[in-house]
Amino acid sequence: MANGGFITTNLVTGITGTSPEEAFPADNLKDGSSSRPCRWAAGSISITVSASGNCSGIGICGHNLRTGGSCTINGVSVPVVAGQSIWHKFSTPTSLAALVINGGGVPKIGIGEIVMGSATVFSHNFSYGWNEGRVYTNDIHETEFGMLLPYEKCNAGLYQLPFQLLDSAAIATMKTLYQQQRGSMIPFLLIFDIEAGPCCFGRLTNNYNTTYATLGVNTSMLEFREDPIGAFLS
Secondary structure: OOOOOOEOOOOOEEEEEEOHHHHHHHOHHOOOOOOOOOOOOOEEEEEEEEEEEEEEEEEEEEOOOOOOOOOEEEEEOOOOOEEOOEEEEEEEEEEEEEEEEEEEEEEOOOOOOEEOOOHHHHHHHOOOOOOEEEEEEEEEEEOOOOEEEEEEEEEEEEEEEEEEEHHHHHHHHHHHHHHHOOOOOOOOOOOOOOOOOEEEEEEEEEEEOOOOOOOOOOEEEEEEEEEOOOOOHH
16 A cells, blocks of 8 residues: 555636536535535536646545446546545646546435645555544434434544654654644545545544654654535435
8 A cells, every 4th residue: 555645735726517506516616615515417427627737636525426436537447436535646747637427326416525736645654554433413303293304414534544653754744734734624635545545535633743762763643534525415
């Protein structure tokens, strides 16, 4: 597995092609909020994403594509897994991405956020992988006749990312990331494997560092929460 990385500046300037529904415009794909999605009245779309500079890759986050759907990016087929945001690294940095997407049976394709930018790669890989959980925020409304109506308000991934044997430069990179994003204030794209994904659009919730007297054995634990997209894609 290649090292993970992140994109903190989204360079997307516009999306053209298949027209989305009026209430879910294309600008929602680059507004920094997965909870304001773009949606099309179609199960297949063809769009072109443009950026203000050459980019390392593209993240398609908070989609409702089903496993068995398909996605090609600049002619390259990219795996689709339900509930898992898509990361694709360009073979050569570029400012354009042509996407052809089939939802795998959904009547209306929805996407929360598209991110293109220059990726920073962690100098060290996660130690042994990462811890993954999910956060559900649900509610139940009881009618006057006693009927219970449960519904899902949001569903998000929660990740703990451990690093070991870090030098001072690696620790400084992680501290800078946390400070630049104001902790949990500013969302960004986290990529678990820079060569193949997956990725998540969300926020750091915490950052723990342990600095040892012996150089090069420092440890760090990043905590990251995926921005929830709500129930609009269900």
